[in-house]
Amino acid sequence: EAKGAGRGVAKYFSSELQTEQDDRIRLETDLRGAIASKQFHLVYQPLVNAKDQKLTGFEALIRWNHPQRGFVPPNVFIPVAEESGLMPAIGEWVIEEACRAAATWPEQISVALNISPKQIVLPALPNIVSQALGRNKVAANRIELEVTEGVFLGDNGATLDVLKRLRSLGVGIALDDFGTGYSSIGYLNKAVFHKLKIDGSFVREAGSRPENVAIIQSIVQLAKSFRMSITAEGVETAEDFERMRDLGCDIIQGYLFGRPLSYDRANQMVLGLGAKRMAG
Ligand code: C2E
Ligand code: MG
Numbered sequence: 001e002a003k004g005a006g007r008g009v010a011k012y013f014s015s016e017l018q019t020e021q022d023d024r025i026r027l028e029t030d031l032r033g034a035i036a037s038k039q040f041h042l043v044y045q046p047l048v049n050a051k052d053q054k055l056t057g058f059e060a061l062i063r064w065n066h067p068q069r070g071f072v073p074p075n076v077f078i079p080v081a082e083e084s085g086l087m088p089a090i091g092e093w094v095i096e097e098a099c100r101a102a103a104t105w106p107e108q109i110s111v112a113l114n115i116s117p118k119q120i121v122l123p124a125l126p127n128i129v130s131q132a133l134g135r136n137k138v139a140a141n142r143i144e145l146e147v148t149e150g151v152f153l154g155d156n157g158a159t160l161d162v163l164k165r166l167r168s169l170g171v172g173i174a175l176d177d178f179g180t181g182y183s184s185i186g187y188l189n190k191a192v193f194h195k196l197k198i199d200g201s202f203v204r205e206a207g208s209r210p211e212n213v214a215i216i217q218s219i220v221q222l223a224k225s226f227r228m229s230i231t232a233e234g235v236e237t238a239e240d241f242e243r244m245r246d247l248g249c250d251i252i253q254g255y256l257f258g259r260p261l262s263y264d265r266a267n268q269m270v271l272g273l274g275a276k277r278m279a280g
């Protein structure tokens with residue numbers, strides 16, 4: 001009886017696994033054609049200065065509009081792209097597209113983009129970035145590359161070398177999602193990061209968990225001692241904003257100041273900034 005039930009469960013799980021695997025293979029197949037058939041686009045989330053709440057730039061985030069499934073979130077398709085070797089090509093598209101957008105905006109507007117650990121291992125990455133900057137005539141200091149500490153997992157030393165070569169191009173390098181995963185203060189001491197981004201889950205929990213405030217306080221102090229600037233991600237409420245500003249965060253990102261926007265809407269925001277500046 002028990003044995004029979006056990007087999008039933010095993011069978012149920014294996015067929016579910018099978019379906020999951022089929023789904024993954026389909027996603028992978030569909031991803032292969034997605035660049036060529038222009039199914040990706042970038043959206044741009046506003047970054048504001050904590051002091052005056054003015055726009056300082058955007059984080060570019062990839063979106064995949066699948067012809068049948070519709071919107072597939074990056075947290076779903078990026079792991080598939082990474083495992084199937086497609087991430088370098090998709091990542092290169094992101095770099096080019098983000099530089100193209102940056103070229104249309106004033107020099108005080110920065111554009112951040114995410115780099116996958118699967119791109120960091122490519123010795124060609126600094127060249128790819130430098131060529132995209134050159135083609136689009138964008139100053140390196142307007143582009144910021146966001147990496148997570150995942151880039152150091154299984155590292156053989158090559159990662160730090162690529163990061164240093166990127167840094168010497170003049171692009172900024174931010175350590176993303178700090179406070180989740182394996183976040184180690186050892187990473188702050190690598191001398192390649194100019195910015196630390198405190199993860200949104202951590203920022204939002206700070207309201208209900210006072211011990212997070214103490215942790216954030218010491219992270220901020222430590223980062224400042226390495227002359228890094230600090231961004232608070234996932235700021236959704238006025239309380240989140242005030243707390244993070246008072247804790248010393250320099251840049252604020254989150255739904256409170258804006259969701260990721262289409263290029264056109266981001267552009268309107270930039271134009272509004274210009275109009276205000278000219279009037280004032
Ligand atoms: P991330 O780099 O940490 O990006 C921030 C994520 O938090 C984005 O999710 C953004 O939409 C979301 N977010 C921003 N403000 C708030 C807020 O106030 N509340 C909440 N709940 N969420 C907020 P998204 O766009 O779904 O991206 C998820 C992750 O996928 C990114 O996390 C990044 O790791 C990855 N990703 C996105 N675009 C790219 C890309 O072009 N290349 C690579 N390699 N990874 C990307
Ligand atoms: Mg990011």
Ligand code: MG
Binds near residue numbers: 176177197199233
């Ligand atoms: Mg992040």
Ligand code: MG
Binds near residue numbers: 177199200233
């Ligand atoms: Mg995050």
